[in-house]
Amino acid sequence: MAELDLDPFTDVLDVPMYVVTAAAGDDRAGCLVGFASQCSIHPARYMVWLSEANHTFKVALRATHLTVHVLRREQRELARWFGSQTGDRVDKFERVAWHESADGSPVLNEADVWFVGRIEERIAGGDHVGFLLTPTEQSPPAPQAPALLRLSDVKDFEPGHPA
Numbered sequence: 680m681a682e683l684d685l686d687p688f689t690d691v692l693d694v695p696m697y698v699v700t701a702a703a704g705d706d707r708a709g710c711l712v713g714f715a716s717q718c719s720i721h722p723a724r725y726m727v728w729l730s731e732a733n734h735t736f737k738v739a740l741r742a743t744h745l746t747v748h749v750l751r752r753e754q755r756e757l758a759r760w761f762g763s764q765t766g767d768r769v770d771k772f773e774r775v776a777w778h779e780s781a782d783g784s785p786v787l788n789e790a791d792v793w794f795v796g797r798i799e800e801r802i803a804g805g806d807h808v809g810f811l812l813t814p815t816e817q818s819p820p821a822p823q824a825p826a827l828l829r830l831s832d833v834k835d836f837e838p839g840h841p842a
C-alpha cells in the first residue's frame with residue numbers, strides 16, 4: 680500500500696513554530712521546529728523532535744538542556760534565519776541577541792515566551808529524534824497570549840538543512 684503523508688491533517692492543525700537552541704562546550708546551535716508538544720502534566724514534560732540531519736541535532740546530542748522558544752507572528756525573519764540557514768555554514772548567534780540560561784543553554788532575547796528543559800531521554804521517531812524535556816527555567820507569564828507564528832506563516836521557507 681502507498682505510504683500516506685500527513686499533510687491534509689497537519690495543514691488543518693497549523694501548529695505553532697518554535698526555535699529550539701542548544702549549547703555544548705563552545706558550540707551553539709538552533710533551528711526552526713514544528714514537531715513539538717507537551718506530553719506529560721505531572722511531571723511537566725515537553726517533547727521536541729530534531730532531524731538527525733541538522734547541525735542542531737549534533738550539538739543537542741552533547742547538550743544537557745534545550746531552550747524552546749515560541750515566536751510572535753511578526754518574527755518571521757527570525758524564524759527564517761533559524762529555519763533556512765544551517766549552523767554547518769553560518770554562526771546563527773552572531774546576528775541575534777541572546778543570553779545564557781542558568782544551565783548554559785542559549786535564550787533568544789527577542790522571544791517573549793520560552794522555557795529551558797533538561798534532556799531526560801532521547802527517543803527514535805523515524806528521521807527525527809525526540810528529546811524529552813523537563814522544564815528547569817522559563818520566561819515570566821505573558822500578560823496576554825501573543826498571536827503566534829504558525830506553520831502557515833512559514834510554509835514557503837526552504838529548510839537550511841534538507842533531510
Ligand SMILES: Cc1cc2nc3c(=O)[nH]c(=O)nc-3n(C[C@H](O)[C@H](O)[C@H](O)COP(=O)(O)O)c2cc1C
Pocket residue numbers: 708709710711712713714715728729730731732733734735736761762763764765766767807830833834836837838839840841
Ligand atoms: C516549516 C519548517 C518546519 C521545520 N520543522 C523542523 C522540526 O520539527 N525539526 C527539525 O529538526 N527541523 C525542522 N525544520 C528544519 C530546520 O529548521 C532547518 O533545516 C534548519 O536550517 C536546520 O538548521 P541547523 O542545521 O543549523 O540545525 C523545519 C523547517 C521548516 C522550514
